[in-house]
Amino acid sequence: MSEMNPELLITITTILVSGIGIVLGTAIPAIVEGRAVLKALDGITRQPEAANDIRTTLLISMALLESTAIYVLLVILILLFANPLLTQFFN
16 A cells, blocks of 8 residues: 555544444443343332332433434534544644
């Protein structure tokens, strides 16, 4: 492989890091959300009278967990389509 253009190197690196970041940034919250639902259902099974409180807490925690995946998506989209690294280093 001959000498690579620095802009191409940054673009390729950004694409690779974005791909890894979106996989980890969505898989980890999904796993944690699944565990939270499992624990909430277990709690509702053990104490059916507390189902409303558990459900409310579950919905709030699910919204907070999902927001982390949305933030990851936002950062990845910024890196892919408005790459600040290119303007930072090659201006």
